[in-house]
Amino acid sequence: MIAESAQRFQALEAQAQRLMATFTRAGYEHVAPSIIQPATMFLDVVGESLRARTYVFTDPDGDELCLRPDLTVPTCRLHLARHPEGAVPARYCYNGSAFRYQQGGDTSAHPREFRQAGIESFAAADRERADAEVVALIVEAVRDAGIGSFQLRFGDLGLFRALLGALSLPERWRRRLQHQFWRPEAFRAELNRLTSAEALRAPAAMAEVIDRLDPHEPAAALSEVEAYLERANLTPLGTRTLPEITERLLAAAADARETPLSAATANAIESYVAVKAPARAAVRELNQLLRGHRIDLSGPLRAFQRRLDDLDDAGVITDDAEFSAEFGRNLEYYTGFVFEILVPELGPKSPLAGGGRYDSLLAEVGAPAAVPAVGSCIHTERLLAVLQGTAA
Amino acid sequence: MSEKLILALPSKGRLMEQCATALARAGLSVAKSGSARGYRGEIGELPDVEVNFVSSSEIAHFLHQGTAHLGITGEDLVRETIPDCEARVGFLKRCGFGQADVVVAVPICWIDVGGMADLEEAAQIYRRVHGRPIRVATKYMNLTRRFFAQRGVAGYRIVPSLGATEGAPAADLAEVIVDITTTGATLRANGLKVLSDGVILKSQANLIASKLAPWSDGAQRAKAALLARLASWEWAPSAPPQSKR
Numbered sequence: 001m002i003a004e005s006a007q008r009f010q011a012l013e014a015q016a017q018r019l020m021a022t023f024t025r026a027g028y029e030h031v032a033p034s035i036i037q038p039a040t041m042f043l044d045v046v047g048e049s050l051r052a053r054t055y056v057f058t059d060p061d062g063d064e065l066c067l068r069p070d071l072t073v074p075t076c077r078l079h080l081a082r083h084p085e086g087a088v089p090a091r092y093c094y095n096g097s098a099f100r101y102q103q104g105g106d107t108s109a110h111p112r113e114f115r116q117a118g119i120e121s122f123a124a125a126d127r128e129r130a131d132a133e134v135v136a137l138i139v140e141a142v143r144d145a146g147i148g149s150f151q152l153r154f155g156d157l158g159l160f161r162a163l164l165g166a167l168s169l170p171e172r173w174r175r176r177l178q179h180q181f182w183r184p185e186a187f188r189a190e191l192n193r194l195t196s197a198e199a200l201r202a203p204a205a206m207a208e209v210i211d212r213l214d215p216h217e218p219a220a221a222l223s224e225v226e227a228y229l230e231r232a233n234l235t236p237l238g239t240r241t242l243p244e245i246t247e248r249l250l251a252a253a254a255d256a257r258e259t260p261l262s263a264a265t266a267n268a269i270e271s272y273v274a275v276k277a278p279a280r281a282a283v284r285e286l287n288q289l290l291r292g293h294r295i296d297l298s299g300p301l302r303a304f305q306r307r308l309d310d311l312d313d314a315g316v317i318t319d320d321a322e323f324s325a326e327f328g329r330n331l332e333y334y335t336g337f338v339f340e341i342l343v344p345e346l347g348p349k350s351p352l353a354g355g356g357r358y359d360s361l362l363a364e365v366g367a368p369a370a371v372p373a374v375g376s377c378i379h380t381e382r383l384l385a386v387l388q389g390t391a392a
Numbered sequence: 393m394s395e396k397l398i399l400a401l402p403s404k405g406r407l408m409e410q411c412a413t414a415l416a417r418a419g420l421s422v423a424k425s426g427s428a429r430g431y432r433g434e435i436g437e438l439p440d441v442e443v444n445f446v447s448s449s450e451i452a453h454f455l456h457q458g459t460a461h462l463g464i465t466g467e468d469l470v471r472e473t474i475p476d477c478e479a480r481v482g483f484l485k486r487c488g489f490g491q492a493d494v495v496v497a498v499p500i501c502w503i504d505v506g507g508m509a510d511l512e513e514a515a516q517i518y519r520r521v522h523g524r525p526i527r528v529a530t531k532y533m534n535l536t537r538r539f540f541a542q543r544g545v546a547g548y549r550i551v552p553s554l555g556a557t558e559g560a561p562a563a564d565l566a567e568v569i570v571d572i573t574t575t576g577a578t579l580r581a582n583g584l585k586v587l588s589d590g591v592i593l594k595s596q597a598n599l600i601a602s603k604l605a606p607w608s609d610g611a612q613r614a615k616a617a618l619l620a621r622l623a624s625w626e627w628a629p630s631a632p633p634q635s636k637r
Contacts, residue, residue: 047546052537103476138587178518186509186544209503229501237499237583238561240526244517248504 008384012115015145015384016095021116022141023093028119033074035141039064042073045364053101055064066182067099072375074360075120076365086367089123095380109350111381117141118355118377122362128303130374131337131357132310138353138376146387150352151320151342154279155327157181158336158357159286162300163272166290167265169194170258172251177269182328187341191269194261201256206249215254222246269291275325279308280325307337328356335359337374345391346382353378395440395610399618400454400463403431403445407597410489411464418621437621440614449473458604461611462618468494468572468595472532482601483628490597492572494532496539496590497579499561503570507588508543511568515547518567529553529566532592536570539592544554558582598628 005314016137024030043051046069055067068074079090095117106112119137124130135152142150160181164174173194193199209228213221229236236242247345268290277285283305308318328338334385338356342348355376362371385391401422402408413434415422422431422443431441444460452473454460462526464487474480498505505514515526529551530536551566558578561564572595573579576586599622601615 044549048537048548049527049541051545051550052534106484176513180544183544206506207502224502229503232503234501234503235583236501238567239522239564240499240502240518240567241521244514244521245502245504246512247517248513304636352581 011388012380012384015387016115016117016144016380019141019380020093020095021376022118022144023117023137024042026137026140028091028093028121031075031078031094032096033068033071033078033094035068035097036065037068037074037132039066041077041365042066042068045073045361046070050100052082055099055101057389069100070098071096071116071118072120073361073365075375076122076362076373079120079122080362080366084366084368086362086369086371087123089125089312091119091121093117093119108381108385115380116377117380118375120373120375122373123371124374125372127336127357127372127374128307129310130372132307132314132316134142134355134374134376135311135339136283136314138318138341138355138378140381141378142353145383147342147352147383151322152316152318153327153340153342153351154321154323155338155356156323156336157305157328157334157338159297159300159304160272160325163269163290163295163298166295166297167268169261169265170254172254184326187273191261191266195263195266200258200260206252210249210253210256213250213253214227215250215257218246218250221250221253225249264293268295273325275323277323279303279318279321279323282325283308333358333361339376343386343391345386350382352386353380395608396440397462397611397614397618398442398460398605400444400446400451400460400465401433402448402451402465404447407448407464407466407490408445410597411487413544414487414489418624420621431536438614438617440610441618448483455600456604458602458606461577461602461607462603462615463602464597465600466492466595467598468492468498468535468593470598470600471593471595472535475534478630479571480603482603483598483630484601485599485622485625486628487597487599487625490595492574492595493586494501494535494570494572494592494595495579496536496592497558497569497571497573498567498585500580500583500585505587508540508545508590511544511546511587512545515545519547526568527551527566528568529557529560529572530570531557532570535592539570543576543589546592558584599625 020030039056043054050069054069056064058064075092075094080086095115097113098116099113102110102112104110119134121130121134161178164177176190180190209225212224222243226242271289275282275285283301286301311318330332334356336357336359340351340354343352346352353376357374359370359372362373363369401411412422415557419437421436423436424430431445433445435441435443446454448465449469451463451465452469454476455463470481471477505511516572518526526548528536528548531553533550533552540548553560557569557571559582560569562582579586
């Protein structure tokens, strides 16, 4: 888009004012974080794939800066500048531009400069209540703006974590499955590996070292690996340390001795991932599924139910909301509940609004410990396009 | 713009020499026109071709912008420099020189890392231990991002490197590198090894056509005449032998 008309600009501004009025009425403080952000810290958090879409530049002092690709990280930084300890309850709202390179060029469906109107809620003790509050407020804002019918979609990465926690398997396998969760192919490959004794045996290249390592003797393993490197005349190079190398070799040694994951357990995990149903029916489905596998997930499922109840109390009708266990896979900084608002005019690939829980982000941005956080933002150009009947 | 076809050729280094030799073998004599230091040239046998001598990476930009119809340069540079390159250029012929692999290399002492999946795990642990993502030194930022994303490696940061990339790990500037190699000897001499599934691209010099250049009838005819002279060159895999234009 080369330019927008003054008329369109005014329309977006007027719409933003209504959205912000809804947010501030609910007790969210209106903030305006800087558009230009330090690149290094920002990009360490969002990762290299978003970096490819971030406008990064160097100023005359040699500092690497970027145009913010979203407003969540800047809002986290603003919060920490005020409260370095992090865990101080606070609720913020914002409306402002974000910038992303668009592979297919700068188009009205995917502009490189767009405005996000959103809310963030930090350090609320009752997580489910805070989740419900954020969804309810975004729904209210969208309704006030004039959207009559829409679909809610939920996911919950916390439920998956709880499922892994309830299964009997080594902690390192839990970590791996959780880490791979957002990449379906790698996830399936890892699950296959864990169920095969043959695949679990050490890769041939490493067998010589791994055979010497006792998973229960990490200290001895460290000197064993050091001695091996010396014998092989391999000098240490770079900043990656010997303990890091040993940790992975020990994990491989432990895997080689481990009983493979039972087909039933792998099956339970796969069945969970496949669950997709209206939210309340999904809870029943999950209860049934897990009972069959004798897995107790009643606590986390009750929490899920409570979130739905809170939503109903707040006037959000959850009957038609869809739960998909897979949803949230492609959004890496989320750690728990996720949601999006879909409208037919935009289709399932361009949600009108979306958000979720990201309990580790504040610590990554500099808080001394993890701080509960949940937030959401509305794609304001999409909202306007739907209201004006110009959505593609 | 004239009816002539503009052919961009490397202006310096080994690639320039190899280009001249290969074209001479095909019976084409490339000569600089005007002063010897000039950057324009012509091919005696093909009067409708105008040669532009520019640096290899600049050739990729020329093709991207359509300021040259054809160019000879490394596939690696074209794939790195031109976003969505299949839509903007066509790889016509392989030149048979300038071979180089773009590879992911890590220190040989990383005995626990053999492939990309290992690298992903090592990167996770690295972040936990060091409080920052593992660094990858490269001048191939786009190729690296695309390849790492395909292989599911996410927890890393690129450190742009303009030269002597293989020295980055020893200088503590990066832990991993993505660079070109022919025999792997330089990598080994710097204590590095290529990952088993870490070959991003097997590159060589290619004759490449810009899809965005103004293809007048004259330029089309000149292209056909040039291709006829280069009949012995192997077609690039993405460009099946074309019928006469």
